[in-house]
Amino acid sequence: MKIKIARYMGKEVTQKEDIEYEVSLSDATLLEVLNEIKTKQDATLSYSSGCRSSICGSCSMRVNGREILACAYKVKDGDFVEPMKNSPLIRDLVVDMDRAYEFNAKAKAWQSSIKKGVSLSEENQMLNEFQSDCILCGSCYSVCPVYAVNSEFLGPFALTRVWKYVSDKRENEPQSKIDAIQTNGVWDCTLCNECTLVCPQGISSKADIEKLRMRSVASGYSDPSFASSFGSFGGASFDGSPSF
């Protein structure tokens, strides 16, 4: 079986090169194949990995243009492996995720009110069970087309995290979270749904962003692009819906 890997040796060597490797493994995960190449054929191949069980989020990369976890993807002959997009490439299949992760803090993705002993029903807990399955692999961030036009977009995983806390009954100050995601936030999403399609945990950031939009509207905010295009015809009414 042959696979091709996009190699880039880092700032010291500027050119990129696609290198083909042949391995004899069958029914193997991409991570197993990469380990085989690294330990037996080419020790210079760089990639990140950790748990091997799709829970640490380290081995996210792209195969044939699609974001996957290397430990959860079964390799096929002719596959083309590349690093993730929207983050600076460091080397080979490794990108620098620092900036991506910083959006968690920029979006204030945490619980603001700490109160002990709040009773939470099974239904309350189920509300954001999926959102709290996120492993921060960054697949959604890599596939998101918004970064082509707005590099300050808070992005899918950070907004899903915000929804996790906004929807949590234990959070007493959800409004402050809603306030924090108006600029470069929920309204910048194109609702293209690519994030949902690549999420290894089955989370839909698009759906979470839609829910956050509804909350935003309910608390007086409106879609700024919508408001500005109608802006000259009058302001927004008291509940945030445009008035004509």
Place this chain on the structure above:
Amino acid sequence: MRSDVLIIGAGGAGLVAAINAHESGAKVRVITKEYPTRSQTCMAQGGINAALGNASDDSVEAHVQNTLKSAHGIANEEAVRHLCESAPDAVEWLDSIGVCFSRTKDAKIAQRTLGGASAARACYAQDYTGLKILHTLYDRCNALGIEMLSERYLLNLVTHKPTSSDAYIGGATFLNIRSGEVESYEAAAVIVATGGYSRIYDKHSTNSTSSTGDGQAACLRAGARLSDMEFVQFHPTALKGSSILISESARGAGGYLLNSKNERFTNELAPRDEVARAINEEIQKGEGVFLDIRHLGEEFIDRELPQERKLAKLYENIDPVYEIIPIKSVAHYTMGGIEVDKNSQTNIEGLFAVGECANHRVHGANRLGGNSLLELVVFGKQAGANAANYAKAFDKTIEAKEQAKIDEEYLKRVKEFSNEIDFYEKRTFVGNIFYNNVGISRDVKGLKEALEAVYKIQKETPMMGPKDRSKIYNTNLVEFLEFANMIELCESVLVSAIERKESRGAHYRSDMLEQNDEKYKAHTITYEENGTLFTDFAE
């Protein structure tokens, strides 16, 4: 680059310590070789123990007794009491910062039974307990604005040894994996929270490839002591082909263990050391061993064990809803680690350790499932607060540049090692010999054979080294440094296992079956002096 408290490792223990040190008023910096949220903690599935009594009658005393029984006489009762008494508060705190624990019908935190427990005591979040705790801790650190630096690999601790008094800590040096440069970070207090060393068993381990004992090895080199290194817990149920963990909660919920004749052969909910031995004996007899959870039903499996189904399908092409799962027992948790006192401090002033890398003497010879997540919250809190208080009163001089220079020179030499021997092959070799000779069942002949092999590899290290000599993001170099750390720790494990001439918990000597309390109801201590490793037993 100075901070009051430097925390090495961003798993559960490191982040709890960071939050508590910050809340005690210290300027905190966390450094990890991965990213926060990628550590071993995210792999913990089963739960976190606390005698809440939400699902069945329970008491702190029962939790204490279960823990002590499982520890086979070498846990410190005072430490165990502190752990179990603090457990309800620990869970309440996690709940208050937003951890999504599963709930009961009456809106309480749900609890389930794990091995060795007399009650349903483990609070859980499906089989994502560790993941959800770790991510919530990370969010909390963001809320507090705690500095977290990623992809920096620990090289050495910086210690100062004035002739007139005891050694004290001054920071640590790191390889910035991205830039290839050595960096030094000075700090009044350092907390090591770098996880366990189960990867010495290589592919025969459930652990992340990052569990390479970097912190223990650095502590050993710096003059700190390790204890109980021979006690390695084998998890009864890992997937046969890939060593991927199948949570104990599968058995807690009623899963059976079967041999090839479809017979049950053990009490599935005995402590892990007993179940692992029973499985091993079946395998020695030539039997295959399987976990059967089919009778739990698809709805239950999808609700409570979603990861298990996904992983069994992916790695074994088995759907546990319809088929039995082939399993074996593999290295899962290292009870031994950096020796700390009841304040989480080592014998080096200002150097603290917490989590799996440390030995707080609460697990003894065999850890109880659900106690490791608990340990990192209870002792993480303590270590963070103590380190902050120590740093407040600190008035000595520290200087880390010197160590950085030594490490730069060392890395330069390592890149010139001759490469006649492939260290990846040796890593596999060591993993196999440890699984066979230093595993679930051991005897003196096998242990000595393994020690010879380890000595040989230590001598041959300059003939290995990385093949990749580049600077930027050189994972080949990092893996070689990890391997060197593991080889250092292998010696500690082996001399401890040879010296402990008895069977106790996870340390099962087929040539010394009796537990000998008269001589060995004690902790095995290993420490290094002038490059030589010494062993001792201490109360």
